[in-house]
Amino acid sequence: MIDIKTKISSFFLFNSSFGPKEGEELKRILFFHPKDVSSDARKTQVGLCEAVVKFMCTFSTEPCEALQTQTKRYMFYQPEEDYWMVLVANIPYTTKAHTSTGEGQAEFACNHSDRNSSRGGNCQQCNNKTQCHSSLEESYSTHPFPEASIMSNLLVSAYNTFRMFMGPLKDIPIENIYSICEKFFTPFIQSRNLCNDITEVIKGVNYLPLDKNCFYKVICFIDLLEINYPDFNCISFVYNDKLIWNGLAPNDMLTLYQYLVESLLPSQIEKELQGGAVAAAERHGRFISPPEGIRYKEDLQNLTKIHVTREDETESKEYYLIIYRTLSATVCFTIDVKTPLDIESFRSLDAFIGPQLSIIASTISEQCAVNALQAAQLINADHKFVYFNRLNYAFKASPSLNKLVPSTTLKPEVLSIIAGIHGDRQSLGNYGEVIIKTPHEYWITGKSSNNREFYVVIQEKNANLKEIADEVRRISESQLKGIFFYPM
Amino acid sequence: MSSSSIDNVQPSTSAQNNTSDELEPGACPDSILDPTDSFEEFASEMSSSLQSRHIALTTKSSTISEIQCEINKDFKESSEIKSTKSSEDLQNKNDSMSESGSSSNLIDQNNEELDSDKEDYLHSPELINKEKHVFILSSAGKPIYSRYGNEDKLAGLCGVIQALVSVVEDQNHDILRSITTKDCKTVFLVKGPLILVAISKSNESETQLVLQLTYAFNQIVSVLTLTQLNRIFEQRRNYDLRRLLSGAERLIDNLLIFMEKDPAFLLGAVRCLPLPEKSRESITNAITSTCNKIRDLVFAILIAGNQLITLVRMKKYTLHPSDIHLLFNLVRSTESFKSAESWTPICLPKFDASGFLHGHVSYIAEDCQACLILLTVQRDAFFPLSQAKHTIAEKLRRSNCLGAINDALNRNEDLPTTNPLRHIGILEIRHFMYKCKSTAQLFTSDPVSIDRPQDNRTRPKEGGDIVEKKIEKLSDIDYVSNYRKFCSQIHCTSTPAKLIFRSNSDNTILAWVTNGFELYVTFDALMEKDQAIKAVDRLLRWIKKEEQRIFIMNAPTF
Missing domain, CATH: 3.30.450.70 (Beta-Lactamase)
Structure with a gap:
C-alpha cells in the first residue's frame, strides 16, 4: 500500500509520413522503449496504433486518446500534426476481477458480500466456484494500476520538456531526429515511473507564500539585477521546491518548474550532500547549469538552450538557460541566443548575486520556519485536502500528502475518484460541488469555483452528508483563507 | 436488511424501516425475476480470457430440454420428443x-x-x-x-x-x-x-x-x-x-x-404497471386458474406499454430482466400482433440460448392494450393456448380488471402513481428513479414516453443526428440520461461509490445505493444537504406505502 509504481511497458514516437511505402515501416518509428524489443514487434505495435488512429478519424474530429485491450492500456498524444507519442502500461480491463493466481486463468472475484449479509444465506450467485472478495484493498495492493490521467500527464510533460530543450519536432531535420529523440527520451523515460500520487494526477506548482517585506526583497533583488545586467532576464526564483517569482508564460513555467523540481534539483541536492566540504566552500553560490559551472571561456560553449515564451511576449524564442543556486534558493536566467557572450559578465554576475542571494535565502528560511510552525497547529492528520487553481497552476496539499511521508498517501480508489472529478470539469460547471462516499467509508468532496478546485478526503464511519459538508467548510476556512468557493 | 450497512445519511429512514418492516420498499421474499445484476455479468464477461471466451459460449446446459425431460417423465405416451x-x-x-x-x-x-x-x-x-x-x-x-x-x-x-x-x-x-x-x-x-x-x-x-x-x-x-x-x-x-x-x-x-x-436497461430492472393490489391479484388468479392444467406452459406474461402486469411461471424457473426486455421489444415492434393471435418461436437467451420456446402472443381485448404472452415448450399447443387466452380475457372483463389496466395505462389523474411527485408533495424533487434490487423492479416518477416506432425500416435510419439543443424544460429522457454517469460510477468495478451528491448551477442529483435498493433523485439547483436528506426520507416512506401498487410483491406459479 505504500507507494505504487508501475513500470512503463513501452513508450514510442512515430510519424506515419516518414516511411510511407511498404517496407519502410521502421523509418516511421522515431523512438522506441524498451530497447530489447525486436524490430518486427516494434512494427506490429506501431502498425496497430497507426490503424487505430486512422480508424477513429472516420468518426471523430478529435485525435485518438486511448486504446484499451484486455491486458494493456495505450495512451496516445499527438503534440504536432502527424507526430504521435504512445505510452503503454499493463492494466487488466476489469481490475477487480483478477486475483493473484497468475495470468491466463484469472478468476472472477465477485463481490456479493453485500447480498450475503442481507440474506444471511450463502452466496447464490457464486455457483461457478468463484471466490468472494470482500476486501478490495487486497487486490489493489497486488495489482497497482496507474490512472489514465497520470499516463497522459506523463506524455504531455515528456513532450513539453522535449520542446523546451529541443524545440518543436517539426523543426528538427529528419536525419537528426532519430538521434535527438534517442538522446533525450532514453534518460527521460528510464527515470520515470507511473506513480499513483495526487501530484501526478494534478500537475501544479507549489508557491511559497511570503510576507510583504520578504517578497519585496526578492522583487528588489530581481529588478536590481536586470537593470545592472540588461542581457540577463530572470525567469524564475525557487526556494527549496517552492516557486516565489516567475517570468514565463504559465505553460512554460510549469514545464521549467517540473524540470527543476523533478530532475535538476534532486540530483543537485544529492551532489551537495555527498561533497559536504565542497558545498561549504561554495556557500556563496554557483552556476548549476551547465553542470560544470561557468568558470572559463570554454564553459560558455556548454550553455543549455531552451525554447520558451516569456510572460510579456507572445511567441516562443530560443534562449540560453543559466541557473544559479545559493543555499536553498535557485534562480533561472535567460539570455537571448543572439547576444554575444562574454565570460567577464558572468564572473561579475556571480560576484553580484552570490552575497545578495544568500542573505535573501536566509531571510526566507526564517520565515518558512515561522510558517511551518503555524501550519503544524492546523493539521488534522485524518483529513486530506488538495487545492488547485487552473489559471496559475497553484497547488496546495495537506502536509501529509507530501511525498516524503508515503505511508499516508491516498488509497488508489480515492485517488481515482479525485482524478475523475478533476478530469470532468463539465459536470461541476463554473461552480458546483460533489460528495462521493465509497464502500470503505471514505467521503470525497470536490468543489469547483471558476478555475479553482478544492478536494477533501475524510474517513468517517458514521457521518452524514451534512456533517461532511460542515467539516469541509471548516477545513476550507482554516486552510484557504480568503479563497472563495460557491456554494459555501 | 442490516441497518449498519445503510448510510447514516437518512438516519430516520433506517430507523423507521427497522421498526415497521424488515424489508426495504418493494422487496419481497420471493421474486419472479432473476435479480442478477447485469453489471456483475458484465464484469465476468469482461474478465474472461481469450481461451475461456469460446468455451463459455458453447457449454451451457439447456433449460428447455430439462423442462421437456420432466414433462416426458410424467407423459411417457408423448413419444414425440421435442x-x-x-x-x-x-x-x-x-x-x-x-x-x-x-x-x-x-x-x-x-x-x-x-x-x-x-x-x-x-x-x-x-x-x-x-x-x-x-x-x-x-x-x-x-x-x-x-x-x-x-x-x-x-x-x-x-x-x-x-x-x-x-x-x-x-x-x-x-x-x-x-x-x-x-x-x-x-x-x-x-x-x-x-x-x-x-x-x-x-x-x-x-x-x-x-x-x-x-x-x-x-x-x-x-x-x-x-x-x-x-x-x-x-x-x-x-x-x-x-x-x-x-x-x-x-x-x-x-x-x-x-x-x-x-432506464430499465440502465438499471437492469423491469418496470411494472402500477395497479391496485386487488386487481393484480385477480389478474394473476385468472391466469393461474385457467392455465394450471396446461402442462407444458412455462411462463404466462401479461404486459402493457413496456410494463409488466403479472408473470406466472413454472416452479423453479425465473426470467431474467433482459429476457423480459427482449419480449417487450418484440411486442412493441410487431404491429401484426395487434390484428391477430400469433404463434411464434422465441428464444430467450438468458433462459436458454440453445433452443426455442413457442409463444402464443395476443392482445387481451380490442379495448385494452395489454398483451398476453404464453410461452410453452410444446410445438403444437396453439389451440389449447388460444382457448386459454379467451377464457382469461373473459375472466378479466368480468372482474373489471381491464378497466383497472386501462386506468393505469391512460394515467388516470385520480391514481396516486400517475403523478407521484405531486402526490408526495415534495416540491424540490424534479425527478426520481428507484430500483428494488432483490426483485429487479423499478419505479420512476414519470413513465418514459417512447414513441411507438413505425414499422418501415427507413425511419430509424434517419434521425439519430447530434443536435445542439437549448434545453428549457428537461424531459423524462433527459433526466434519465443525466443519471447515466452516476449509474456507471456506482457500479464501477474498480472504484464503486455508495453515495454521490452533486450540485451545480443546473440541478442537484443524489445517487444512493444500499444492499436493498438504488435511488436516483434530481433536485433543484444548489439544494441544501439537510433538505435533500429530509426529502429523500419522505420519498422512501411514500414508496414503502405504495409498494403493493407499484411493485409485484409475490411470485406466483402454476
Missing part, C-alpha cells in the same frame, strides 16, 4: 443457407469498388454526425447490421474492424476492448462468431455500451438461437447472415432506441 425439433429447424435453415451461397459471392464482387468510394460513403450524410453507430459483422468481416446507412456499402469499414480485432487477438494474444477520443468512444465486443461494435458520442459509459451490444447480440440469438448461430458459421465462415435475419434488423433498430431511452 429435442428433435430444433434440429429440424436447423435443417430448414440449412436449406436456405445453401441457396444464399451464390448470392453472397455476388455481393463480394460488388464490394470490390474503389477504396475512395467507401471513404466517401463513410462521410455521406447518411452516416456522418450520428450520435451512436452500431455495427454487427461476422468474424470473417462480413457486414450483418448497421444502424445507419447501407451495410453493403460498409464492407470496407467492416474489413477494417475485423482486421483490428484479429490483429490484437493473433499478434498480441489480447482482446480489443475500446478506443476513445475526447468526444467519442468505440467499444468492441466479440461474441461467438460475431463482432459487435458501438461508436458513440453520447455520455454512456463503456460498460453501458457493452451492455447494449450484448442486448443486440441477444436479440439475434432470440431470433436464431445460439446453437444455430454457431452451427451456421461452423459450416460456412463466410456466410451472409442477413439472409436469416431479415425482419430482425427492425427489432435491433427498435431495441437500440428503446435502450437509449428507458
Whole structure:
C-alpha cells in the first residue's frame, strides 16, 4: 500500500509520413522503449496504433486518446500534426476481477458480500466456484494500476520538456531526429515511473507564500539585477521546491518548474550532500547549469538552450538557460541566443548575486520556519485536502500528502475518484460541488469555483452528508483563507 | 436488511424501516425475476480470457430440454420428443443457407469498388454526425447490421474492424476492448462468431455500451438461437447472415432506441404497471386458474406499454430482466400482433440460448392494450393456448380488471402513481428513479414516453443526428440520461461509490445505493444537504406505502 509504481511497458514516437511505402515501416518509428524489443514487434505495435488512429478519424474530429485491450492500456498524444507519442502500461480491463493466481486463468472475484449479509444465506450467485472478495484493498495492493490521467500527464510533460530543450519536432531535420529523440527520451523515460500520487494526477506548482517585506526583497533583488545586467532576464526564483517569482508564460513555467523540481534539483541536492566540504566552500553560490559551472571561456560553449515564451511576449524564442543556486534558493536566467557572450559578465554576475542571494535565502528560511510552525497547529492528520487553481497552476496539499511521508498517501480508489472529478470539469460547471462516499467509508468532496478546485478526503464511519459538508467548510476556512468557493 | 450497512445519511429512514418492516420498499421474499445484476455479468464477461471466451459460449446446459425431460417423465405416451425439433429447424435453415451461397459471392464482387468510394460513403450524410453507430459483422468481416446507412456499402469499414480485432487477438494474444477520443468512444465486443461494435458520442459509459451490444447480440440469438448461430458459421465462415435475419434488423433498430431511452436497461430492472393490489391479484388468479392444467406452459406474461402486469411461471424457473426486455421489444415492434393471435418461436437467451420456446402472443381485448404472452415448450399447443387466452380475457372483463389496466395505462389523474411527485408533495424533487434490487423492479416518477416506432425500416435510419439543443424544460429522457454517469460510477468495478451528491448551477442529483435498493433523485439547483436528506426520507416512506401498487410483491406459479 505504500507507494505504487508501475513500470512503463513501452513508450514510442512515430510519424506515419516518414516511411510511407511498404517496407519502410521502421523509418516511421522515431523512438522506441524498451530497447530489447525486436524490430518486427516494434512494427506490429506501431502498425496497430497507426490503424487505430486512422480508424477513429472516420468518426471523430478529435485525435485518438486511448486504446484499451484486455491486458494493456495505450495512451496516445499527438503534440504536432502527424507526430504521435504512445505510452503503454499493463492494466487488466476489469481490475477487480483478477486475483493473484497468475495470468491466463484469472478468476472472477465477485463481490456479493453485500447480498450475503442481507440474506444471511450463502452466496447464490457464486455457483461457478468463484471466490468472494470482500476486501478490495487486497487486490489493489497486488495489482497497482496507474490512472489514465497520470499516463497522459506523463506524455504531455515528456513532450513539453522535449520542446523546451529541443524545440518543436517539426523543426528538427529528419536525419537528426532519430538521434535527438534517442538522446533525450532514453534518460527521460528510464527515470520515470507511473506513480499513483495526487501530484501526478494534478500537475501544479507549489508557491511559497511570503510576507510583504520578504517578497519585496526578492522583487528588489530581481529588478536590481536586470537593470545592472540588461542581457540577463530572470525567469524564475525557487526556494527549496517552492516557486516565489516567475517570468514565463504559465505553460512554460510549469514545464521549467517540473524540470527543476523533478530532475535538476534532486540530483543537485544529492551532489551537495555527498561533497559536504565542497558545498561549504561554495556557500556563496554557483552556476548549476551547465553542470560544470561557468568558470572559463570554454564553459560558455556548454550553455543549455531552451525554447520558451516569456510572460510579456507572445511567441516562443530560443534562449540560453543559466541557473544559479545559493543555499536553498535557485534562480533561472535567460539570455537571448543572439547576444554575444562574454565570460567577464558572468564572473561579475556571480560576484553580484552570490552575497545578495544568500542573505535573501536566509531571510526566507526564517520565515518558512515561522510558517511551518503555524501550519503544524492546523493539521488534522485524518483529513486530506488538495487545492488547485487552473489559471496559475497553484497547488496546495495537506502536509501529509507530501511525498516524503508515503505511508499516508491516498488509497488508489480515492485517488481515482479525485482524478475523475478533476478530469470532468463539465459536470461541476463554473461552480458546483460533489460528495462521493465509497464502500470503505471514505467521503470525497470536490468543489469547483471558476478555475479553482478544492478536494477533501475524510474517513468517517458514521457521518452524514451534512456533517461532511460542515467539516469541509471548516477545513476550507482554516486552510484557504480568503479563497472563495460557491456554494459555501 | 442490516441497518449498519445503510448510510447514516437518512438516519430516520433506517430507523423507521427497522421498526415497521424488515424489508426495504418493494422487496419481497420471493421474486419472479432473476435479480442478477447485469453489471456483475458484465464484469465476468469482461474478465474472461481469450481461451475461456469460446468455451463459455458453447457449454451451457439447456433449460428447455430439462423442462421437456420432466414433462416426458410424467407423459411417457408423448413419444414425440421435442429435442428433435430444433434440429429440424436447423435443417430448414440449412436449406436456405445453401441457396444464399451464390448470392453472397455476388455481393463480394460488388464490394470490390474503389477504396475512395467507401471513404466517401463513410462521410455521406447518411452516416456522418450520428450520435451512436452500431455495427454487427461476422468474424470473417462480413457486414450483418448497421444502424445507419447501407451495410453493403460498409464492407470496407467492416474489413477494417475485423482486421483490428484479429490483429490484437493473433499478434498480441489480447482482446480489443475500446478506443476513445475526447468526444467519442468505440467499444468492441466479440461474441461467438460475431463482432459487435458501438461508436458513440453520447455520455454512456463503456460498460453501458457493452451492455447494449450484448442486448443486440441477444436479440439475434432470440431470433436464431445460439446453437444455430454457431452451427451456421461452423459450416460456412463466410456466410451472409442477413439472409436469416431479415425482419430482425427492425427489432435491433427498435431495441437500440428503446435502450437509449428507458432506464430499465440502465438499471437492469423491469418496470411494472402500477395497479391496485386487488386487481393484480385477480389478474394473476385468472391466469393461474385457467392455465394450471396446461402442462407444458412455462411462463404466462401479461404486459402493457413496456410494463409488466403479472408473470406466472413454472416452479423453479425465473426470467431474467433482459429476457423480459427482449419480449417487450418484440411486442412493441410487431404491429401484426395487434390484428391477430400469433404463434411464434422465441428464444430467450438468458433462459436458454440453445433452443426455442413457442409463444402464443395476443392482445387481451380490442379495448385494452395489454398483451398476453404464453410461452410453452410444446410445438403444437396453439389451440389449447388460444382457448386459454379467451377464457382469461373473459375472466378479466368480468372482474373489471381491464378497466383497472386501462386506468393505469391512460394515467388516470385520480391514481396516486400517475403523478407521484405531486402526490408526495415534495416540491424540490424534479425527478426520481428507484430500483428494488432483490426483485429487479423499478419505479420512476414519470413513465418514459417512447414513441411507438413505425414499422418501415427507413425511419430509424434517419434521425439519430447530434443536435445542439437549448434545453428549457428537461424531459423524462433527459433526466434519465443525466443519471447515466452516476449509474456507471456506482457500479464501477474498480472504484464503486455508495453515495454521490452533486450540485451545480443546473440541478442537484443524489445517487444512493444500499444492499436493498438504488435511488436516483434530481433536485433543484444548489439544494441544501439537510433538505435533500429530509426529502429523500419522505420519498422512501411514500414508496414503502405504495409498494403493493407499484411493485409485484409475490411470485406466483402454476
